[in-house]
Amino acid sequence: HEIEVAPSRIFSGTNGTDFSNCFANRTQLETVEAPFVDCSNAENFFGCFKNCSSLLALSGVVFLSAGKATDFGECFEGCEKLATVSDTLFENTHAAENFDAVFKDCKGIKSLPRGLFSKCPNAIYFNASFMNCISLDEVAADMFKGCKEAEEFESAFQGCINLFVVPVTLFAWCENAITFKKCFDGCINAFDSMKLYIASSYVADASYFVPSNATFLKNAGTVVLVKEGTKTERTFMLEERKNPYLKIETLHA
Secondary structure, three states, X not given: OXXXXXXXXXOOOOOOOEOXXXXXXXXXXXXXXXXXXXXXXXXXXXXXXXXXXXXXXXXOOOOOOOOOOOEOOOOOOOOXXXXXXXXXOOOOOOOOOEOXXXXXXXXXXXXXXXXXXXXXXXXXXXXXXXXXXXXOOEOOOOOOOOOXXXXXXXXXXOOOOOOOEOOOOOEOOOOOOOEOOOOOOOOOOOOOOOEEEEOOOOOOEOOOOOOOOOOOOOOOOEEEEXXXXXXXXXXXXXHHHHOXXXXXXXXXX
């Protein structure tokens, strides 16, 4: 029989470190209780619940003991019925570095909770983290609060075709962010007079930050706020010359 529940404490008492792909492709899995309680040596959750297409919700106790874990890449990728994500899901994952494609292709998620990654000060990679979440229509302003080490957001929200609300401070705490390539590519509703503050001074590539041929925009008013005299300012200024839908506002230091 297919597994329908990932029960509490199933790995309790073990010294397990690698839980990559542990429950992957369990298409009948509907409920995740607290399977990793007491797994204080856990380091790797890459693809742990990947393609669990019947999983509906995630509580805050899933990774309760995962303080040493660094890799959550593709952890919930393809969980297409997943609709509810607790704001404390990653509360105890202080060492986490990789969240690439963590919720990619989760077609049922409509909104993301406040401070989802705020207790992950070492997180670096968010590439394709919410790619093709086609039901997602709102992102909380402080979702990445505290992620000062975050560097890469390539394709993070690419293909989120129903995304309407993108707060100006979404990346305000990501001072080391470098890559935003294709970050919102295909978000056909998000750029109706949208503003974004980019805190980083190091962005090297602004191409595809907004689509260069976005003729579907109702108002050519996507505004990026950047720090004066930074490499990021110069990069976006160059992109502005090529993209009629992109406007730059400089914030004085």
